[in-house]
Amino acid sequence: xxxxxxxxxxxxxxxxxxxxxxxxxxxxxxxxxxxxxxxxxxxxxxxxxxxxxxxxxxxxxxxxxxxxxxxxxxxxxxxxxxxxxxxxxxxxxxxxxxxxxxxxxxxxxxxxxxxxxxxxxxxxxxxxxxxxxxxxxxxxxxxxxxxxxxxxxxxxxxxxxxxxxxxxxxxxxxxxxxxxxxxxxxxxxxxxxxxxxxxxxxxxxxxxxxxxxxxxxxxxxxxxxxxxxxxxxxxxxxxxxxxxxxxxxxxxxxxxxxxxxxxxxxxxxx
Amino acid sequence: xxxxxxxxxxxxxxxxxxxxxxxxxxxxxxxxxxxxxxxxxxxxxxxxxxxxxxxxxxxxxxxxxxxxxxxxxxxxxxxxxxxxxxxxxxxxxxxxxxxxxxxxxxxxxxxxxxxxxxxxxxxxxxxxxxxxxxxxxxxxxxxxxxxxxxxxxxxxxxxxxxxxxxxxxxxxxxxxxxxxxxxxxxxxxxxxxxxxxxxxxxxxxxxxxxxxxxxxxxxxxxxxxxxxxxxxxxxxxxxxxxxxxxxxxxxxxxxxxxxxxxxxxxxxxxxxxxxxxx
Numbered sequence: 001x002x003x004x005x006x007x008x009x010x011x012x013x014x015x016x017x018x019x020x021x022x023x024x025x026x027x028x029x030x031x032x033x034x035x036x037x038x039x040x041x042x043x044x045x046x047x048x049x050x051x052x053x054x055x056x057x058x059x060x061x062x063x064x065x066x067x068x069x070x071x072x073x074x075x076x077x078x079x080x081x082x083x084x085x086x087x088x089x090x091x092x093x094x095x096x097x098x099x100x101x102x103x104x105x106x107x108x109x110x111x112x113x114x115x116x117x118x119x120x121x122x123x124x125x126x127x128x129x130x131x132x133x134x135x136x137x138x139x140x141x142x143x144x145x146x147x148x149x150x151x152x153x154x155x156x157x158x159x160x161x162x163x164x165x166x167x168x169x170x171x172x173x174x175x176x177x178x179x180x181x182x183x184x185x186x187x188x189x190x191x192x193x194x195x196x197x198x199x200x201x202x203x204x205x206x207x208x209x210x211x212x213x214x215x216x217x218x219x220x221x222x223x224x225x226x227x228x229x230x231x232x233x234x235x236x237x238x239x240x241x242x243x244x245x246x247x248x249x250x251x252x253x254x255x256x257x258x259x260x261x262x263x264x265x266x267x268x269x270x
Numbered sequence: 271x272x273x274x275x276x277x278x279x280x281x282x283x284x285x286x287x288x289x290x291x292x293x294x295x296x297x298x299x300x301x302x303x304x305x306x307x308x309x310x311x312x313x314x315x316x317x318x319x320x321x322x323x324x325x326x327x328x329x330x331x332x333x334x335x336x337x338x339x340x341x342x343x344x345x346x347x348x349x350x351x352x353x354x355x356x357x358x359x360x361x362x363x364x365x366x367x368x369x370x371x372x373x374x375x376x377x378x379x380x381x382x383x384x385x386x387x388x389x390x391x392x393x394x395x396x397x398x399x400x401x402x403x404x405x406x407x408x409x410x411x412x413x414x415x416x417x418x419x420x421x422x423x424x425x426x427x428x429x430x431x432x433x434x435x436x437x438x439x440x441x442x443x444x445x446x447x448x449x450x451x452x453x454x455x456x457x458x459x460x461x462x463x464x465x466x467x468x469x470x471x472x473x474x475x476x477x478x479x480x481x482x483x484x485x486x487x488x489x490x491x492x493x494x495x496x497x498x499x500x501x502x503x504x505x506x507x508x509x510x511x512x513x514x515x516x517x518x519x520x521x522x523x524x525x526x527x528x529x530x531x532x533x534x535x536x537x538x539x540x541x542x543x544x545x546x547x548x
Contacts, residue, residue, distance in 0.1 A: 181326050182365035185357040186426060187349070187381030204377065207367035211412065 011071065013130050018246070019061035020131045024140025026247035027128055030254040034124045037258035038117055041265040047113075049261060050120050057124075061131050071126035072119060079122075083115035134166040139241055142232075149232075156232025164220070172213065179208050271337050273323055273355070273434055273465065274299040279331030280318055292318040293489045296332070300482065302433055305456070305466040307476035310486035311511025316469045317360070319486070320438050323467065324355035337433070353382050356432030360439045362423035366411040371402070371422050374411050378430040392429050399459065400425035401451060417448045424455075434465040441475065453479060474515040477501060477535045485509060497535075505533060 014020070019027075038050060058068050072079075092106030128137065142159035149155050180190065183204045190201050278296040283289050293315045300306035310316045321327040322334050325341045325348045334341040336351045359365065368374035375393045384392060397404065400421045406414060411422050420440075427435070437456070441449045453475060460466050470476055476483050476497070483500045485492040487510075493503045504514060505522050514522070518535040524544075525531060531543040 178359065179365055181321065182357075182359045182362065184326060185324060185352060185359070186365075186378040187352060187430065188377075189381075204365075204367045208365055211366075212364060 011130060012133055013063060013067065015062045015131075017060060017062040017131070018250075019057065019127070021246075022131075022250055023241055023243050023247040024132050024136045025144055025241065025243065026251050027132055028137075028140050028144060030251055031125055031128050033254055033258050035121055037262055038120045038124070040262050042113070043265045043268040045268060046261055046265045047116055047120075053257065054120070054123055057127060061127065063130060068123060068126065068130065071130065072122045075118065075122045079115050079118045082118055083111040086111035086114050135163055136241075138163040138166075139237070143241055156235070160232075168216070171216075172209070175212055176205065176209055179205050179212075271433070272299050272301045272335075273337075273467070274335040275319075275322070275332065276335075277332035278319070278322060278329050278334060280315075280322065280327060281330055282318075284330070291489055293322075294331075296484075296486075296491050298482075298484050298491075298494050300465060300467065302465040303460060303463045304481040305460050305468065305479050307468045307470060307480040307483045308486060309470055309473055309476045309483055309512060311471060311509070313488070314486040314511075315489040316486055317438050318489075320357065320436050320467070320469045323434070323436050324352045324357050326357070349382075353430050354432055355434045355436060356427040356430055358424055358427050358435065358437040358440055360442060362427070362440075363411075363416070363419035366419060366423060366426075369410060370408055371397075371411050371414070372407045374422060375426045375429045378426060382430060392431070393425075396425040396429035399428050399455065401455060417444065417451075420444065420448070420452075424452075432464070434467065435459060436467040436469070438469045439471070440468070441470070441472065449475075471512065473504075473512060473518075474535070477515065477518075485512070501535060502533060 041047065041050075054068075055065070058065050087103055087107045087110075088101060090104055090107030090110050092104035094102045094104050095108070096103045132140075138159040141162070142155050145153060145155035145158070184190075188201060188204055190198065190205075192198075193201070276297055278293055279291075280293040281289060281291050296315075296319065298306070308316045308319055318327060322329060322341065323336070328341065328343050336354055339347040339351055341348070341351055366374055368377060372393055375396050376389050379389055379392045380386075393407075397407070402418065402421045402425055406418060406422065411419060414422060424440070435456075440452055444452065456466050456468070457479060468476065468480070477500070478497075480497055482494065482496055484494040485500060485504065492507075492509055493500055495503065501514070501518055504512065505518070508514075515535045517537050517540055518533065521531050521534050521540050524540075525533060529544075531540060534540055534543075
């Protein structure tokens with residue numbers, strides 16, 4: 001009876017692939033470029049090409065395709081919701097009319113586009129978390145945002161907060177699990193009664209959890225200060241990021257591909 | 271009236287890369303009014319074992335019986351088993367949540383459906399047993415001292431009036447005085463007819479108070495015997511991570527040097543053997 005057995009958070013999948021070894025900055029920029037590309041193109045043939053590209057990256061990252069698809073599962077509802085809104089609320093040539101509900105040709109096309117776009121968006125973005133360690137990701141973001149530090153942007157602080165948050169998700173899940181068991185042992189039940197009763201049954205879990213979270217935060221702050229942590233200024237790294245030739249090549253390839261796709265899309269469409 | 275495990279086995283995350291066998295082929299039995307200890311190093315499966323005894327974990331292999339009721343999924347008696355077997359987790363003070371100590375201790379009996387007019391009596395009894403001062407009742411459990419918090423947490427389990435009490439490393443993080451208080455509480459509960467199961471890595475306490483001891487190593491059963499026999503076994507076949515008490519080591523060393531002393535963990539016994547009655 002492990003309560004959080006099936007949750008996969010920050011699902012980094014270690015592997016020795018080329019994609020894994022790329023600099024996180026390269027991966028972040030590439031994903032941004034890809035996402036922009038996805039929202040610009042309109043032609044069905046080009047959408048098919050996105051699918052091919054997705055397959056290629058999956059192969060290059062040596063990830064099982066099923067695993068990549070599974071990462072889109074949580075947003076499937078959102079995709080379906082968006083698609084159905086477009087189906088029912090787009091004006092145009094009616095194909096089918098039942099009462100006040102009408103489905104139009106344009107609506108169906110829009111629904112397919114938006115659904116696919118969202119799906120691709122999530123799938124491409126998931127490569128980032130699938131192939132990059134959370135710490136590397138935070139490091140990469142910090143470095144990318146570092147030019148804005150002079151305008152007062154807290155790049156290091158944001159990266160540090162992100163790292164800490166990611167680091168403590170599994171710990172807190174364990175704590176929750178433990179407290180739930182302790183309260184079950186004292187006769188609490190979380191799966192009986194109506195909604196209100198169930199919500200109330202969670203109080204004995206939430207309160208100790210909050211106490212623990214604040215305690216942990218305080219401990220961590222003291223531990224960091226005791227080791228002279230004082231923010232980002234002058235701080236060096238154990239594993240400094242290093243931009244290599246392959247990063248330049250990979251980023252160049254992605255840029256070229258996306259530009260080509262967008263141009264061909266324009267040619268086909270107009 | 272006893273708790274019995276027959277060939278108990280448990281595997282975490284079966285069928286995934288994280289699959290780990292936590293327990294295998296564990297069998298033991300202990301009665302009410304006795305003290306049974308489970309000793310083992312970190313990761314030996316002793317906490318997993320403790321959670322099987324009141325159905326928080328269900329046996330994947332073998333069976334667990336509490337007073338003749340089998341612990342299994344969707345069993346009607348599962349709630350009844352949870353009431354009979356009180357479980358005190360490691361660092362139990364972390365489960366405190368109520369506004370006052372009174373409500374905290376009343377949480378369990380209210381869950382078991384004890385009528386509200388009987389609850390004050392239950393709370394008082396549990397507080398007395400756990401050795402908690404009466405003036406704590408109206409205070410917030412979060413404002414108690416560390417030792418008092420632990421006592422409040424134990425009282426909140428005792429208020430279910432369990433027939434067995436399972437404690438997972440209850441002395442962790444306590445000073446030696448609080449430790450003595452806790453062990454004497456457990457001795458008292460045993461004499462009142464409660465079955466005590468103590469999960470610990472501290473052989474000192476296990477040998478001193480237990481009627482029988484089960485030693486675990488890597489999820490398997492090393493030995494289940496009376497304290498003296500367990501000491502002899504561990505002396506002959508040491509288990510990594512389980513340190514024999516100092517006196518036991520001393521007596522073993524003396525025996526090796528040819529001294530005629532018994533292998534023991536009791537200073538009194540060793541002293542008598544060395545220096546005679548005086």
